[in-house]
Amino acid sequence: xxxxxxxxxxxxxxxxxxxxxxxxxxxxxxxxxxxxxxxxxxxxxxxxxxxxxxxxxxxxxxxxxxxxxxxxxxxxxxxxxxxxxxxxxxxxxxxxxxxxxxxxxxxxxxxxxxxxxxxxxxxxxxxxxxxxxxxxxxxxxxxxxxxxxxxxxxxxxxxxxxxxxxxxxxxxxxxxxxxxxxxxxxxxxxxxxxxxxxxxxxxxxxxxxxxxxxxxxxxxxxxxxxxxxxxxxxxxxxxxxxxxxxxxxxxxxxxxxxxxxxxxxxxxxxxxxxxxxxxxxxxxxxxxxxxxxxxxxxxxxxxxxxxxxxxxxxxxxxxxxxxxxxxxxxxxxxxxxxxxxxxxxxxxxxxxxx
Amino acid sequence: xxxxxxxxxxxxxxxxxxxxxxxxxxxxxxxxxxxxxxxxxxxxxxxxxxxxxxxxxxxxxxxxxxxxxxxxxxxxxxxxxxxxxxxxxxxxxxxxxxxxxxxxxxxxxxxxxxxxxxxxxxxxxxxxxxxxxxxxxxxxxxxxxxxxxxxxxxxxxxxxxxxxxxxxxxxxxxxxxxxxxxxxxxxxxxxxxxxxxxxxxxxxxxxxxxxxxxxxxxxxxxxxxxxxxxxxxxxxxxxxxxxxxxx
Numbered sequence: 001x002x003x004x005x006x007x008x009x010x011x012x013x014x015x016x017x018x019x020x021x022x023x024x025x026x027x028x029x030x031x032x033x034x035x036x037x038x039x040x041x042x043x044x045x046x047x048x049x050x051x052x053x054x055x056x057x058x059x060x061x062x063x064x065x066x067x068x069x070x071x072x073x074x075x076x077x078x079x080x081x082x083x084x085x086x087x088x089x090x091x092x093x094x095x096x097x098x099x100x101x102x103x104x105x106x107x108x109x110x111x112x113x114x115x116x117x118x119x120x121x122x123x124x125x126x127x128x129x130x131x132x133x134x135x136x137x138x139x140x141x142x143x144x145x146x147x148x149x150x151x152x153x154x155x156x157x158x159x160x161x162x163x164x165x166x167x168x169x170x171x172x173x174x175x176x177x178x179x180x181x182x183x184x185x186x187x188x189x190x191x192x193x194x195x196x197x198x199x200x201x202x203x204x205x206x207x208x209x210x211x212x213x214x215x216x217x218x219x220x221x222x223x224x225x226x227x228x229x230x231x232x233x234x235x236x237x238x239x240x241x242x243x244x245x246x247x248x249x250x251x252x253x254x255x256x257x258x259x260x261x262x263x264x265x266x267x268x269x270x271x272x273x274x275x276x277x278x279x280x281x282x283x284x285x286x287x288x289x290x291x292x293x294x295x296x297x298x299x300x301x302x303x304x305x306x307x308x309x310x311x312x313x314x315x316x317x318x319x320x321x322x323x324x325x326x327x328x329x330x331x332x333x334x335x336x337x338x339x340x341x342x343x344x345x346x347x348x349x350x351x352x353x354x
Numbered sequence: 355x356x357x358x359x360x361x362x363x364x365x366x367x368x369x370x371x372x373x374x375x376x377x378x379x380x381x382x383x384x385x386x387x388x389x390x391x392x393x394x395x396x397x398x399x400x401x402x403x404x405x406x407x408x409x410x411x412x413x414x415x416x417x418x419x420x421x422x423x424x425x426x427x428x429x430x431x432x433x434x435x436x437x438x439x440x441x442x443x444x445x446x447x448x449x450x451x452x453x454x455x456x457x458x459x460x461x462x463x464x465x466x467x468x469x470x471x472x473x474x475x476x477x478x479x480x481x482x483x484x485x486x487x488x489x490x491x492x493x494x495x496x497x498x499x500x501x502x503x504x505x506x507x508x509x510x511x512x513x514x515x516x517x518x519x520x521x522x523x524x525x526x527x528x529x530x531x532x533x534x535x536x537x538x539x540x541x542x543x544x545x546x547x548x549x550x551x552x553x554x555x556x557x558x559x560x561x562x563x564x565x566x567x568x569x570x571x572x573x574x575x576x577x578x579x580x581x582x583x584x585x586x587x588x589x590x591x592x593x594x595x596x597x598x599x600x601x
Binding site for chain 2: 024026050052054055056058059060062063064065066067069070071072074088089092198199200201202207208209210211212213
């Protein structure tokens with residue numbers, strides 16, 4: 001710790017999990033995230049942990065249910081089609097209020113799609129994917145350093161709220177290399193898992209059942225109400241974003257997360273060089289989404305532009321935040337393509353009529 | 355005259371009525387598990403994984419820590435629990451739809467990895483909770499709500515013999531098929547369940563006990579006729595024996 005090292009994104013994500021105290025990894029191979037399980041299969045035995053290559057993503061997510069229900073820090077990683085297979089199990093984990101971390105290194109869809117990067121799982125991550133009224137905390141780092149810091153935070157958030165946390169990155173972030181530093185995370189006061197995890201019957205003085213079935217309507221409604229209260233608490237406490245070049249006289253507000261936010265960052269410099277006052281709001285949590293900064297946009301704003309590697313998913317949240325005060329535009333590439341700086345600059349100028 | 359106790363409720367069983375139909379043998383299988391857990395003295399460290407099916411509410415009857423798994427995924431849940439906590443005695447309780455249809459991948463791979471878990475597999479040749487549809491273990495010519503003309507192998511294949519199939523794998527330590535429809539079978543069934551738990555506790559591999567059971571309601575017969583049907587129709591297709599025992 002404390003020294004900068006050059007690491008590949010997927011390996012940095014895995015090491016961050018190890019340093020956060022994760023000792024159990026279950027997963028199934030899928031490109032472009034294979035360096036995460038490969039790294040875990042090498043590292044976990046060194047630290048007394050368990051690595052298990054499961055028979056499918058369906059089995060994987062149910063293994064997370066089992067490990068999380070036993071009160072240990074557990075994670076998996078996958079990529080878009082694999083996350084779809086896990087979605088049923090994620091609903092069960094959220095319903096049973098089990099803490100775990102799920103990494104989605106997104107590729108282009110739909111279907112098998114391609115193995116090149118994408119950001120088209122935003123709605124799946126933030127709006128469900130699985131059935132029922134549940135939410136995942138969804139973290140969307142913009143750099144590998146931020147990814148490491150957020151992975152460490154993810155395990156604490158999962159434990160604190162007894163909720164699955166998704167780290168949502170695109171294939172570029174998994175495959176790129178960057179200098180990073182592993183900093184010891186701040187120690188949080190976390191609830192004792194022995195109150196609800198299996199295997200502590202003696203300590204607890206009674207049994208526990210890790211379950212989701214509730215055949216009577218009133219207790220199930222009550223359970224849902226309690227979950228919703230928790231989600232409101234998360235919305236209040238855990239929403240994160242970065243405002244970049246958001247001066248009081250900003251004309252164009254761009255919105256992007258992950259790799260796309262880095263392209264937008266470069267585009268902003270080009271636009272500023274031409275005298276165009278553009279800034280960026282970068283969500284660091286996709287759920288809860290940072291609606292607040294959009295409500296506070298100054299009257300100087302002429303337009304808002306969401307930039308994504310999708311056909312327009314996050315833009316729906318942007319519209320909710322802007323609430324029709326300003327026109328909201330979208331520019332995206334997909335299929336494994338990324339918007340270039342030139343394309344983003346061109347789209348921005350076209351919107352402003354410059 | 356001194357009173358002598360000849361039978362009592364197992365300590366790890368709740369004093370409640372079950373929701374099972376008259377003549378259903380789930381209750382007997384539950385009791386045998388509870389007796390074995392009591393005799394091994396492992397109530398504090400036994401963890402069960404309930405399936406989806408009639409026995410999803412098994413945790414209402416046996417006083418242990420429980421998980422309730424998604425349909426068919428109990429072996430995956432049990433795998434991770436046991437890997438996280440090798441000191442616990444982890445078992446699944448699954449029906450034929452849960453284990454041999456939707457959950458076939460999970461049971462095969464848990465067995466093949468030699469997970470130190472015990473599986474109690476209830477085979478009654480039909481889907482109970484959903485109302486009597488064909489199961490993978492449904493016999494040829496057997497009528498169910500989705501094989502109204504009888505199971506035709508050309509359309510629906512043959513009854514799957516789970517115990518034989520898993521016995522082809524190298525990793526499992528103990529695999530047996532028993533029944534619970536008459537006292538002579540019940541005694542052997544309890545021995546098998548005990549051996550399964552001991553295989554796990556002694557770190558000798560994966561264990562599974564397939565229990566031939568009844569479903570008079572969905573078979574459309576009386577409890578007595580159901581008992582006879584297991585003996586006359588099921589046992590010839592699903593022979594009772596120990597397929598694998600620890601070396």
